[in-house]
Amino acid sequence: MKFATWEDGGVVTAGVVGEHGLHALPAGVTVLDLVRAGLPAALEAGTAAFSAPPVPVDAVRLLPPLQAPTVRDFVAFEEHVEGVVKGVSGGTGGVAPEWYQAPTFYFTNPYALIGAHDDVAVPPGSQRFDFELEVAVVVGKDGASLSPEDARDHVFGYTVLNDWSARDLQAREMRVNLGPAKGKDSATTLGPWLVTADELEPYRDxxxxxxxxxxxxVNGVEIGQDLLSNMGWPFEELISYASRGTWVRAGDVLGSGxxxxxxxxxxxxxxxxxAAPPPLQPGDVVEMTVEGIGTVRNRVVEGIDLPPVRPARQRPRNRKRQS
Structure with missing residues (x-):
């Protein structure tokens, strides 16, 4: 089953995706509510929603399928790391041995989630804007210190994730050995909907x-193609690692990288x-399609113009107050 959230005339509605369009859930019910209720209850509610008249998908604005409490983004593809070490971090190539030891992630901005067809603005000060093609898993129930086997039961479903990245801002931040932060928090596309885990089981190897x-x-020219199965760890391992010594909660989003x-x-x-192809520019249209999930398509637009960030002053390092 596919769950979606959309806006029409200022009204936000959640529902299920059917052959002829979107079918609304009862007013006030959100996709996050269904995730927290658990997959069996969500499927039951979704089945009941098919009795509502369909709304054409192209007649509404698709929002992120759910408002995620937290968003973690992993880096689970070895081939991606190999290229980005040279293209963004300024390294000489190769993958750090530490990458192989455990999945690595950072927390990104849950307030910056955008819908499947929303415009995305270039972050202030960036000249090297980029996309990132990912799949995200949505956690279906709370858990702590989960084993990978237990984590399988905590998967609710999957969605497409585009981790928009200001590579120049990211490169500066990572030279401080802390980040990425502003290089990553301007926008993250989620969509077009949330596909429940049972629909994708036939693809499991x-x-x-x-x-x-x-x-x-980009602008109709294919830039990249891969299989999700080239991840270094399956999603159950990512959920397990995220929960080590702490909690994951229903609705949390974990990107594959x-x-x-x-x-x-x-x-x-x-x-x-x-830099070929070149960095994204206003007017570029980025389209991503993941088999079994769907397509997101976002247009890049001009961002706001802000003054440069003021550099740090040189600290005198006094240890006593001046009289």
Whole structure:
């Protein structure tokens, strides 16, 4: 089943996706409510919603399928790391041994989530704007210190994630050995809807990975293609790691990290040794399609013009107040 959230005439509605459009859930019910209720209850509510008259998808504005309490973004594709180390971080190539030891993630901005067809503004001060093709898993129930086997029961579903990235801001931040932060928090696309886990089980291989085709194009020209099954860890391992010594909660979103083979421009800049294709510019349209989930399509627009950030002053390092 596919759950969606949309806005029409200022009214926000949640519902299910059917053959002829969107079918509304009862007023006031959100997709996050259904996730917290658990998958069996959500499927029951979704089945009942099909009795509501369909609303054409192209007649409304799709919002992120749910308002996620937290968003973690992993870096689970080795090929992506290889390219980005050279193209963004300024390294000489290769993957740090620490990458292989455990999944790595950072927390990104849950207030910056945008819908499947929303415009995305270039972050202030950025000249090297980029996309990142990912799939996100949505946690279906609370849990702490979960084993990977237990984590399988905590998967509610999946959605497409585009981690928009200001590569120049990111590169500066990561040289401070803390980040990324402002390089990543301007926008994250989620959508077009949330697909329940049962729909994607037929794609699971013998090693527990989902063999989903992933593609991204800019202005109609395909830039990258990969399989989700090229992840270094399956989603159950990511949920398990995120929960080590702490909690994951129903509705939390965990991104796979960017796929390889052109899943972002930064990877290609590293492997090719030049900014080709060039950074995104206002007017560019980025389209991502993940098999079994759907397509998101966002247009890049001009961002706001802000004054440069003031640099730090040179501290005198006095230890006593001056009289």
């Amino acid at each position: 013998d090693d527990g990975f989902l063999q989903l085709d992933m593609r991204v194009s 960017t796929c390889g083979n052109g899943g972002c421009l930064g990877e290609l800049w590293g492997t090719r040794g030049e």
